[in-house]
Amino acid sequence: MLRRLLAAVLLTAPFVALQPGAASAQQATPPQATSPQAQTVLNVYNWSDYIDPYAIARFQRETGIRVRYDVFDSLETLEGKLSAGRSGYDVVVPTSEPSFSRLVRAGALRPLDRSAIRNWGNQDPALLRQVESSDPGNRHGAIYLYGTIGLGIRPDKVRELAPDAPLDSLDLLLKPENARRLARCGIAVMDSAIDVLPSVLRWLGRDPNTTEPRDLRAAEDALLAVRPQIRAITASGNLMDALANGEYCVVLTYSGDVIQAQARAREAGRGVQIGYVAPKEGAQLWFDMLAIPADAPNPEAAQRFIDFLLQPDVMAGITNQVRYPNAVPASRPLVEAAVRDDPNVYPTAEALTRTFTVNALAPAAERARSRSWGRFKAGR
Amino acid sequence: MRRLLPLAGGAWLAAFVAAPLLVVLVLALSTAAEGVPPFALPWVEGVNLEAFALVLTDPFYVESLGGALLVAGGAATLCLLLAFPMALGLTRARPSWRGPLLFALLLPFWTGFLPRIGAWIGLLRDEGWVNTVLENLGLISAPLPLLYSWPALFLGMLHAYLPFAVLPLYASLSRRDPALEEAAADLGATPWTVFRSVTLPLAIPGAAAAFLLVFIPAAGEYVIPELLGPPGTPMVGRVLWQEFFQNRDWPTAAALAVLLLALLLAPIRLFQRLGTSR
Numbered sequence: 001m002l003r004r005l006l007a008a009v010l011l012t013a014p015f016v017a018l019q020p021g022a023a024s025a026q027q028a029t030p031p032q033a034t035s036p037q038a039q040t041v042l043n044v045y046n047w048s049d050y051i052d053p054y055a056i057a058r059f060q061r062e063t064g065i066r067v068r069y070d071v072f073d074s075l076e077t078l079e080g081k082l083s084a085g086r087s088g089y090d091v092v093v094p095t096s097e098p099s100f101s102r103l104v105r106a107g108a109l110r111p112l113d114r115s116a117i118r119n120w121g122n123q124d125p126a127l128l129r130q131v132e133s134s135d136p137g138n139r140h141g142a143i144y145l146y147g148t149i150g151l152g153i154r155p156d157k158v159r160e161l162a163p164d165a166p167l168d169s170l171d172l173l174l175k176p177e178n179a180r181r182l183a184r185c186g187i188a189v190m191d192s193a194i195d196v197l198p199s200v201l202r203w204l205g206r207d208p209n210t211t212e213p214r215d216l217r218a219a220e221d222a223l224l225a226v227r228p229q230i231r232a233i234t235a236s237g238n239l240m241d242a243l244a245n246g247e248y249c250v251v252l253t254y255s256g257d258v259i260q261a262q263a264r265a266r267e268a269g270r271g272v273q274i275g276y277v278a279p280k281e282g283a284q285l286w287f288d289m290l291a292i293p294a295d296a297p298n299p300e301a302a303q304r305f306i307d308f309l310l311q312p313d314v315m316a317g318i319t320n321q322v323r324y325p326n327a328v329p330a331s332r333p334l335v336e337a338a339v340r341d342d343p344n345v346y347p348t349a350e351a352l353t354r355t356f357t358v359n360a361l362a363p364a365a366e367r368a369r370s371r372s373w374g375r376f377k378a379g380r
Numbered sequence: 381m382r383r384l385l386p387l388a389g390g391a392w393l394a395a396f397v398a399a400p401l402l403v404v405l406v407l408a409l410s411t412a413a414e415g416v417p418p419f420a421l422p423w424v425e426g427v428n429l430e431a432f433a434l435v436l437t438d439p440f441y442v443e444s445l446g447g448a449l450l451v452a453g454g455a456a457t458l459c460l461l462l463a464f465p466m467a468l469g470l471t472r473a474r475p476s477w478r479g480p481l482l483f484a485l486l487l488p489f490w491t492g493f494l495p496r497i498g499a500w501i502g503l504l505r506d507e508g509w510v511n512t513v514l515e516n517l518g519l520i521s522a523p524l525p526l527l528y529s530w531p532a533l534f535l536g537m538l539h540a541y542l543p544f545a546v547l548p549l550y551a552s553l554s555r556r557d558p559a560l561e562e563a564a565a566d567l568g569a570t571p572w573t574v575f576r577s578v579t580l581p582l583a584i585p586g587a588a589a590a591f592l593l594v595f596i597p598a599a600g601e602y603v604i605p606e607l608l609g610p611p612g613t614p615m616v617g618r619v620l621w622q623e624f625f626q627n628r629d630w631p632t633a634a635a636l637a638v639l640l641l642a643l644l645l646a647p648i649r650l651f652q653r654l655g656t657s658r
Contacts, residue, residue, distance in 0.1 A: 076625035083628065085416045102628065106414045184522070186506070191611070193626075231506075232528060233611040247506045294416070363412065367627055371440060374622075378612030 040065045042301040045081075045089040047288065048073050049260075050145075052314075052321040059308050065301050073237060075099045082108050082293055089293055090302040093144055096287040098194050100141060101134035101360040103291070109140040110292045116303040117142065119310035126352075127327045131287050133359050141289030142306050143327035145256075145318070148283035148347060148355060149195050152239075152258035154249040155275045157185045161249075170203040170279040173250055176225050183229035185249035190236040193373035195284065196223075196252060198358045203281045208356050211365040216372050223376045233377050240264075246272040254286075256324040259345060263323070276344040278351060285355040287327075319345075401641075407634035408432065419630045431635035440619075441636060445643060447614035451605070452598035455537035456545075459594045460587060462538065463545035467586075468579070470546070471554045482550075485543050497536060497607050504532055504608070533609035537598055544597075545590040552586025553579075588651050596644055616640050 044056075048071040056067050070089070072078045079099050081087040083106070094100040103109050114120050120142065127146065128138050135141055151172060158165065158172070162181040165172050172178050179187060189196060198208035200219040210216065231248065232239070240257040242248055244264040251258070258276040265272040290309065292302045308314060315326040316334035323339055325346045332340055339345050347355065361369065410419040411428040422428065435441045470481055488496060503509050504526040511523040526532055556579070564574045602617035609615075616636060624633035 079628065080625055083416060083418050102414070106416055106418060108416045231525060234528070242506070245507050363627065363629065367629075370622060370626055374440075374612055376612075378610075378614065 040298065040301050041068055042066065042091065042298055042305055043068045043070065043089045044091045044305065045070045045072060045078065045087070046091075046093045047071065050093070050288075050322055052317040055309070055314050055317055058314070059305060062308070063301075063304060065304065067305075074235070079103070086295055087293055088297060090296040090298045091305050092291055092293060093288050094141075094291060096131055096134040096289060097358045097360060098366070100287075100289045100291065104135050104140050105360070108294055110294045110296060110299055111139045112142065112292065112306070113303060116300070117307045117310065119307050122310050122312065122315075122328045122330055124327045124329050127287070130285060130357050131289070133357055134287075135289075141291040142310060144288045144290045144309070145322070145324040145326050146285065146287045147255040147324050148278050148285055149199055149253070150255055150258070150279055150283050151277040152243050152248075152251040152253055152261060153275050153277055154185065154246065154273055156273055157249040158182060161185060167275075168277055168280045170199065170281055172277070173252060174200065174203055174222055174226060176229075179226040179229040182250050183231070186232075186247055187226075187230050187250045188232040188234065188239050188242065188248045188253075189230055189251070190239055190253045191233050191377070192236070193370050194358060195254075195286070197369055197373065198356070199252075199279065199281075199284050202284070202356060203279065208284065209359045209361070211361060211368075213368065216368060220372045220376055224379065227376060227379045243274060244268065244272065246270065255283075255344060256322065259323045259342070278344065278347060278355075280354070282354040282356050283347075283351070285352075285357050404634045404637050407630055408638050410631045410634075412629045412631050417630070418628050428631065431629075431631035432639075434632055435635045435639055441616075441639075444614045444616045444619040445636075445640065448599045448601075448616040448640070449643065451533070451537075451613070451615060452595045452601070455534060455541060455598045456591045456595040458534060458538055459541050459545040460549075460591055463542060463549050463590055464583070464587070466542075466546050467549035467553050467583075470550050471556075485546055488539075488543070493540065493603070496539065497604065500532070500536055500539070500608060501527060527608065528610050530610055533605055533613065536604040536608040537594075537601070540604060541594040541598060544593040548589035548593060549583060549586045552589070553583055556582045585654065588654055592647060592651050595647065599644060600640060 042065050044067055046069070050071070051069075056069060059065070060067055075095055075098070078092060078094055079102070081089075082092065082094075082103060094103055100109075112120075123143055127143055131141070131143060132138060151170070153167070153172070155167065158167065161184060162172075162178050165175075165178045165182075172182070173187065173189075197216070197219050200222055201208045201210060201215060204215075204218055204222060206215045206218065232242070236253045236257055239248070239251050239253050240261045241264075243251050243253075243258065244261040245268075246265070255276055255278065258274065262274040262276070265274050290306045292299055292306075296302055309318075310328060312328055312330040313334055315328040316331040319326050319331065319335050320339060323345055332346075343351065406422060407419065408431050409422045409427050409429070411425040411430075412418060413420045413425075466485075470478060473481055501508075505511070506523040506525075506527070508527070510526060511520070514520045515523065560582070561574050561578050564578045565571070569577070600617050601615065602621055605613045605615045605618055606621075620633050620636045620640075623629045623636065
């Protein structure tokens with residue numbers, strides 16, 4: 001949490017002048033109220049750098065509801081606030097696993113009233129079905145954006161150091177002979193047990209949602225085998241900046257972060273090429289959900305906001321801005337061609353069939369997983 | 381007024397020390413549950429000792445407590461070693477210089493803690509200033525892994541806590557009677573003997589205070605190991621954070637906090653005895 005905060009705010013700002021390639025933190029500026037008599041206030045709590053500012057301005061203009069827009073940079077921050085109760089937020093954007101499903105089970109979210117969300121049907125039913133493992137019946141959330149987990153790589157460097165390594169597989173990271181060669185240009189893994197261990201299990205040909213200690217042990221061993229070659233295990237936000245600066249050449253992280261790093265590297269113009277690899281073994285799929293806390297002060301306005309966001313043109317604007325795919329198929333024609341046709345942004349239908357989602361685990365299994373992750377990080 | 385003051389002190393202690401402690405203790409005896417908030421209180425579900433049992437029997441938690449005490453001890457020792465010559469230098473500086481020197485010592489506090497740690501990240505990262513300078517000088521061909529390492533962790537600790545060690549040492553050293561050292565020198569002691577048998581013993585209470593002022597907050601430190609330390613540093617602050625935010629097991633987190641506090645009471649007690657024996 002703190003790492004990401006620091007990476008976004010502290011590092012970039014003071015060093016931009018000194019490191020010409022450093023990425024600049026682009027903040028979605030909270031828009032001003034459009035009318036002085038704005039009475040209703042909607043409190044939105046979303047990930048940082050994760051909206052089209054124009055969408056908010058338009059919502060305010062069309063509804064007269066004033067939006068107070070707040071950002072978080074880790075699920076822990078969001079869950080911590082919601083768990084304590086009385087967060088004061090009307091719309092929150094938790095990720096399907098682990099946070100959204102835990103919040104659903106804890107009764108921390110208010111069931112959506114679909115009659116008030118006319119655009120509900122705009123969502124892709126196939127994707128909604130994928131979310132049902134976290135929220136049976138899709139009662140508590142609409143899909144905001146989604147993505148996969150895979151490898152951000154610098155293809156030129158990888159080719160140079162390991163010419164025979166496959167560029168479409170987790171072999172690149174998890175086969176020790178590849179990792180040994182690529183360690184020279186930097187390997188990093190995001191610090192998140194739930195986002196890494198399932199992919200490793202899948203690579204091993206085991207159930208990503210296993211609770212078997214034997215399977216977990218196997219995944220841990222596979223990670224430990226390449227542990228000496230991994231330079232950093234840190235928050236995904238840090239990795240995005242470092243990847244854009246060319247500090248690493250193989251990074252296991254979120255698809256959208258890699259694509260944003262790609263754009264930043266291009267802007268910086270220092271010749272850092274970045275590519276994204278959704279592992280052919282099957283990539284983990286995640287969803288960020290639009291949800292309403294059970295004790296939201298203004299649930300009606302929240303429903304209107306969710307309804308507003310699910311419109312094709314609004315969603316297209318958001319995807320164009322943040323480069324994550326949305327779940328509203330009718331928005332596709334309105335998305336910039338470069339984004340729309342990039343299979344790393346929008347997985348192909350064939351690639352989607354190979355993706356998997358993770359399930360909520362029982363507390364004991366979850367503790368076993370985070371323990372296993374801790375041992376991997378410490379290298380023992 | 382004279383009667384009100386202790387009352388105010390008592391009220392302050394009750395509100396800001398006793399009450400939070402009680403809340404943490406009650407939490408530690410609660411049962412983890414799915415809900416808002418994610419636990420059931422002891423008078424609802426009954427007193428639950430599971431959190432304490434887990435924390436006391438699972439070697440993972442015991443190790444994290446031990447790790448934290450070791451790191452804190454190391455950081456406090458390092459601070460003490462560096463603070464001693466600084467404090468001694470301060471007492472020997474010309475009086476007109478002391479003010480500005482003390483001011484310089486406290487100057488870092490004018491900047492927020494996080495930006496200062498953030499600055500270390502900027503210095504130590506692979507493409508950071510230190511590596512870039514070394515590379516441009518031709519001293520290294522690939523960046524040194526400086527960030528996320530033990531040296532970086534201790535550097536951060538030293539940076540954050542050094543003033544806390546210098547100030548009590550300075551206070552106790554500046555109160556010493558210079559006549560004692562002069563007398564020792566007049567009686568033929570070498571400067572080293574004077575230092576060893578007069579200056580050093582006089583500084584012991586200050587040194588103990590300095591050590592504790594660093595050791596106690598460092599033992600619970602979360603931010604510095606998280607931002608600068610090696611991955612998976614077994615420190616209780618991080619484990620506590622993990623239990624609270626990632627596993628959402630508030631009772632276990634609270635039990636860990638209580639245990640850490642109990643462990644820290646021992647050195648405080650020792651310090652008090654040291655103070656009264658003189």
